[in-house]
Amino acid sequence: MTEIFTSPYNLTKKIIVQTRKGSNIENEQYNHMTTLEKSYLKEKFQREFPEAVLRNYATDIYNCHGLTFASRRTYIWDPNEIWKIIREDNYVEIFEKNVLPGDVILYIDTKGDVEHSGLVISKPNTTFFVPMIVSKWGKGPEYIHFANNCPYTQIRKYYRVNDGY
Amino acid sequence: MDININLETLKKWYYLANTPFYLFKHFREEPSIEKLSKDFNSEELINIYNDMISKINDNDEYIIYIYAIIIALTFKEDTIVKDFINRLDSCKLQWFDVIKYIYESNYVKTTLSETEGKKIVSSAQQKTTAENIDIKEKILTIIKTEVI
Numbered sequence: 001m002t003e004i005f006t007s008p009y010n011l012t013k014k015i016i017v018q019t020r021k022g023s024n025i026e027n028e029q030y031n032h033m034t035t036l037e038k039s040y041l042k043e044k045f046q047r048e049f050p051e052a053v054l055r056n057y058a059t060d061i062y063n064c065h066g067l068t069f070a071s072r073r074t075y076i077w078d079p080n081e082i083w084k085i086i087r088e089d090n091y092v093e094i095f096e097k098n099v100l101p102g103d104v105i106l107y108i109d110t111k112g113d114v115e116h117s118g119l120v121i122s123k124p125n126t127t128f129f130v131p132m133i134v135s136k137w138g139k140g141p142e143y144i145h146f147a148n149n150c151p152y153t154q155i156r157k158y159y160r161v162n163d164g165y
Numbered sequence: 166m167d168i169n170i171n172l173e174t175l176k177k178w179y180y181l182a183n184t185p186f187y188l189f190k191h192f193r194e195e196p197s198i199e200k201l202s203k204d205f206n207s208e209e210l211i212n213i214y215n216d217m218i219s220k221i222n223d224n225d226e227y228i229i230y231i232y233a234i235i236i237a238l239t240f241k242e243d244t245i246v247k248d249f250i251n252r253l254d255s256c257k258l259q260w261f262d263v264i265k266y267i268y269e270s271n272y273v274k275t276t277l278s279e280t281e282g283k284k285i286v287s288s289a290q291q292k293t294t295a296e297n298i299d300i301k302e303k304i305l306t307i308i309k310t311e312v313i
Contacts, residue, residue: 113186138181
């Protein structure tokens, strides 16, 4: 079931996303990017971060949090919702040196806004002790990149679902 | 456009924004936005906004200009701006509601720190008690980076 409302600006759609405990997660799907904007973003980010590997093209249907926590289905824009997922899905914080593929990275500003998130896809390398991440840069494309090589440079924290024994 | 903003930088923040808080913060930190708020008085900026919003379309640059004007207005503290932002039509842009909330909650947050959280309700001008408790909870949730 979806709830649809219109605006003069675009058509926005919400879908049902829930935590393990059944709390709804606020989200919206936008879909108004032009090919020109997508191309602009791809070229801009590739120029600024040449080491990052393009994984998927720009879209505003989902954002980084939608990639990390909603399987690329929608745009989760409220940082409170991210903290709700962290709590209700039993995530625990992990030291960077201990992260494993499948863990989650959050980039957090000093006021607690979760500016960015992504999925860990490799253990920290032995040179810089930084893991590789797949993440989506705002409305821009998805990239594979080192955790410290992306436009989001705030505090990095890692999380893993912990169901215990 | 008869307003001068650093469109290239603002474009970057607009496209990178995963949350409205990020957009708001980076737009406010951009010097051309603060300059915009100094170059025009509140009524002039509101007139420019009204002119632009009446012609709104899907062009992202256009949307960036509108966000720029709104966030430039948040530098001003007169009642004209407070009333204007309070009456913003939330249907116009995707994050208007949150920008309004950030603007209003920042005001409440200042008072919260000044009074050590005891007078949150009295600081809220036209808001109801329930709305203020909700805002207080939201602010505290954002401020505390909860670690499990």
